[in-house]
Amino acid sequence: MGTSSFSYTNTTPIQNMGNTTEEKPQIPLLTPYKMGNFQLSHRVVLAPLTRQRSFNNVPQPHAVLYYSQRATKGGFMLTEATGVSDTAQGYPETPGIWTMEQVEAWKPIVDAVHSKGALFFCQIWHVGRVSNTGFQPNGDAPISSTDKELTSQIQSNDIDNAGFSPPRRLTAQEIPQIVNHFRIAARNAMAAGFDGIEVHGAHGYLIDQFLKDGVNDRTDQYGGSLENRCRFAREIIEAVTAEVGADRVGIRLSPFANYMESGDSDPTTLGLHLAETLSRYGILYCHMVEPRMKTLGEKTECLHSLVPMRRAFKGTFIVAGGYDREDGNKAVEEDRADLVAFGRLFLANPDLPKRFEMNAPLNKYDRNTFYLPDPVVGYTDYPFLDETA
Ligand SMILES: Cc1cc2nc3c(=O)[nH]c(=O)nc-3n(C[C@H](O)[C@H](O)[C@H](O)COP(=O)(O)O)c2cc1C
Secondary structure (H helix, E strand, O other): OOOOOOOOOOEEEEEOOOOOEEEEEOOHHHOOEEEOOEEEOOOEEEOOOOOOOOHHHOOOOHHHHHHHHOOOOOOEEEOOOEEOOOOOOOOOOOOEOOOHHHHHHHHHHHHHHHHOOOEEEEEEEOOOOOOOHHHOHHHOOOEEOOOOOOOOOOOHHHOOOOOOOOOEEOOHHHHHHHHHHHHHHHHHHHHOOOOEEEEEEOOOOHHHHHHOOOOOOOOOOOOOOHHHHOHHHHHHHHHHHHHHOHHHEEEEEOOOOOHHHOOOOOHHHHHHHHHHHHHOOOOOEEEEEOOOEOOOOOEOOOOOOOHHHHHHOOOEEEEEOOOOHHHHHHHHHOOOOOEEEEOHHHHHOOOHHHHHHHOOOOOOOOHHHOOOOOOOOOOOOOOOHHHHO
């Protein structure tokens, strides 16, 4: 974790009261950055974090405080994964954005974040086969690229679940309807006041179930070749950018991850292909999860790097996965990333950018309360720096 001996060669001369010039070390994570048309004052991004406190899939008033606690002027924040339709859920009490009730419920949350001057994108997802009949309308089978059942009972995001049901393979004719759900969710998110959309293409959920050859066993135009496996993601990006404009769209990808039995035999080629292809749509950013994140919770050292994808993608490049102050600063300084998303550290430290600025100690996160339905405990009760002092 972070060291106390942090120093940088980049310095900005500042005048002090005695009329002499002092060198103030610049902290790369806290330098401004222009992301497309958006001016950010720092590079510490709130990663998307499922918190399972949106009862009946409707965002709740307690989320106003939670998100506004983490909002800073010129900061960039992502919502927790938010369902695009009534078939998109696989975990209890996760929010959606397919009904007007949900759109209305998001509005005060977005307003609170905006009133602090932060930029707020909605992460939209469909879990695909990471679900069971209990989450599906009429007790139907979950949908996927495949009819292969998830065998392991490992818990995604450490979330308890009651197991997975065998999925139903979508026909090619049904796919435009699912793509359209993403489009409508994007439209709804803009109606709720969000500044843009992050398409969740990571972590073994529906889009990833198409991307990865470890899952996708189709023989139609959505399976087989790399191009075909990426078709569903491309169609979603086309639909969402047509709806809200490419300058308000980002995508999250985890080519190296194997969560939910969704691995690829050649993740470097997949990641590069996606970075190059999606670049052509002129989307705002690509948000990639580090190869070292073998599971959502642990980082392991690994020889793979996101640098080739960073070079291939023309827009803003966001990295995530196991970052702390020190290596986040290093990633920015070495130009391996424009922005760094922090998950667990931001969850437990609502004033994370300030703590980074002061090189202050961090609150420890408590994974036992990540997904408690409690509106306060483990949610809005992590102390701010001035409260701990
Ligand atoms: C409680 C929790 C919930 C998460 N929910 C999401 C999510 O909704 N969408 C997503 O893309 N990633 C999700 N993740 C992954 C994080 O965004 C992040 O990539 C991961 O925690 C690694 O980053 P970190 O080491 O900074 O925590 C979640 C992780 C945690 C710990």
